[in-house]
Amino acid sequence: xxxxxxxxPLVEMDGDEMTRVIWKMIKDKLLLPYVDLKTEYYDLxxxxxNETNDQITIDSANxxxxxxxxxxxxxxxxxxxxxxxxxxKEMWKSPNGTIRAILDGTVFRxxxxxxxxxxxxxxxxxxxTIARHAYGDVYKNSEMKVKDGSKAELIVTDKDGNxxxxxxxxxxGSDGIIQGLHNINGxxxxxxxxxxxxxxxxxxxxxxxxxxxxxxxxxHTFKDIFAEIFETEYKSKFADAGIEYFYTLIDDAVARxxxxxxxxxxxxxxxxxDVMSDMVATAFGSLGMMTSVLVSPSGVYEYEAAxxxxxxxxxxxxxxxETSTNSVATIFAWTGALKKRGELDGxxxxxxxxxxxxxxxxxxxxxxxxxxxxFVLSTLPNKRKVNTEQFLDEINERLKATV
Numbered sequence: 546x547x548x549x550x551x552x553x554p555l556v557e558m559d560g561d562e563m564t565r566v567i568w569k570m571i572k573d574k575l576l577l578p579y580v581d582l583k584t585e586y587y588d589l590x591x592x593x594x595n596e597t598n599d600q601i602t603i604d605s606a607n608x609x610x611x612x613x614x615x616x617x618x619x620x621x622x623x624x625x626x627x628x629x630x631x632x633x634k635e636m637w638k639s640p641n642g643t644i645r646a647i648l649d650g651t652v653f654r655x656x657x658x659x660x661x662x663x664x665x666x667x668x669x670x671x672x673x674t675i676a677r678h679a680y681g682d683v684y685k686n687s688e689m690k691v692k693d694g695s696k697a698e699l700i701v702t703d704k705d706g707n708x709x710x711x712x713x714x715x716x717x718g719s720d721g722i723i724q725g726l727h728n729i730n731g732x733x734x735x736x737x738x739x740x741x742x743x744x745x746x747x748x749x750x751x752x753x754x755x756x757x758x759x760x761x762x763x764x765h766t767f768k769d770i771f772a773e774i775f776e777t778e779y780k781s782k783f784a785d786a787g788i789e790y791f792y793t794l795i796d797d798a799v800a801r802x803x804x805x806x807x808x809x810x811x812x813x814x815x816x817x818x819d820v821m822s823d824m825v826a827t828a829f830g831s832l833g834m835m836t837s838v839l840v841s842p843s844g845v846y847e848y849e850a851a852x853x854x855x856x857x858x859x860x861x862x863x864x865x866x867e868t869s870t871n872s873v874a875t876i877f878a879w880t881g882a883l884k885k886r887g888e889l890d891g892x893x894x895x896x897x898x899x900x901x902x903x904x905x906x907x908x909x910x911x912x913x914x915x916x917x918x919x920f921v922l923s924t925l926p927n928k929r930k931v932n933t934e935q936f937l938d939e940i941n942e943r944l945k946a947t948v
Contacts, residue, residue: 609845652679656826656830656835666803674810676811743840858933879899909936913926
């Protein structure tokens with residue numbers, strides 16, 4: 546067959562460890578035989594980030610702004626152990642955090658549902674999409690240890706040099722710790738608009754939850770900005786689309802989520818979204834079955850898997866041992882990017898190919914062929930565990946029959 550042509554390149558961000566190995570397999574087996582793949586390539590592996598003093602991460606984010614669609618492999622965020630292992634110049638920041646800040650984006654994560662992999666929450670029959678604010682809070686905090694007898698204050702100096710001070714705590718009888726969090730109204734507004742636009746695009750209700758009864762300034766600002774933007778810009782659009790915006794406290798939202806059937810977007814502040822997305826992924830089956838897309842208010846999209854670099858499998862791979870690593874979320878990162886590229890460029894054949902690849906992937910699992918993480922969860926009869934490469938080969942056999 547003639548390869549499907551692309552009009553505009555994708556930004557391709559390569560990554561680390563086992564996901565980097567799988568990244569190449571997916572391209573070689575499932576993409577390059579069928580698509581004349583055009584990408585602007587950036588190696589975000591830790592070695593290259595260290596060589597370029599992390600400039601390559603910034604360059605990849607700016608390229609994403611230029612081309613509008615990117616696909617990213619999982620990357621290492623280094624800790625002290627990685628500093629030694631990779632002989633790093635410094636403990637480089639999370640690439641995801643850098644990219645999110647440059648794109649001013651919101652992260653949307655949703656489970657991939659297949660027959661035979663049942664949710665641990667029996668009522669959850671539809672996907673729950675977590676929308677995570679991707680700026681500020683604990684991820685950009687300042688913190689320190691405090692000695693007994695110290696007094697900690699918040700001090701804000703305005704542009705004219707005037708100070709406003711507020712007591713945090715006087716430490717009497719014990720050492721302690723403090724941290725300072727911040728956010729900016731512009732980022733919160735971008736978060737709100739991204740959430741409302743995504744809800745309209747996907748025709749789903751959206752919930753937003755904070756703890757404004759306790760955090761009467763910080764969290765309440767989130768609530769107020771969401772409410773104002775919804776009332777002035779989106780209320781009539783939501784009514785026309787037949788969808789709803791709903792606000793509640795975070796603890797009430799958790800209770801409602803557990804009792805629900807799913808099928809909506811749950812918008813969360815940065816830390817809440819980090820935690821709740823893993824909870825939702827695990828309840829639906831596996832982080833290997835969780836999609837993730839970063840969406841900016843201006844309509845820029847960056848697709849990735851929700852999981853990390855699968856370090857344990859990578860060390861086995863380096864020893865020549867067999868692995869059975871789930872590649873579904875990484876495949877869906879590619880298909881999400883290809884679908885969006887086709888949609889934006891007016892190339893429906895590219896979008897249709899991506900949909901066929903997704904269908905072939907799901908059919909492979911529903912036929913009982915799966916990797917080890919799904920094998921232990923599946924209720925399908927006659928299921929069969931395969932290794933990392935065999936799983937991709939099985940998908941390709943089903944894909945060939947449809948293209």
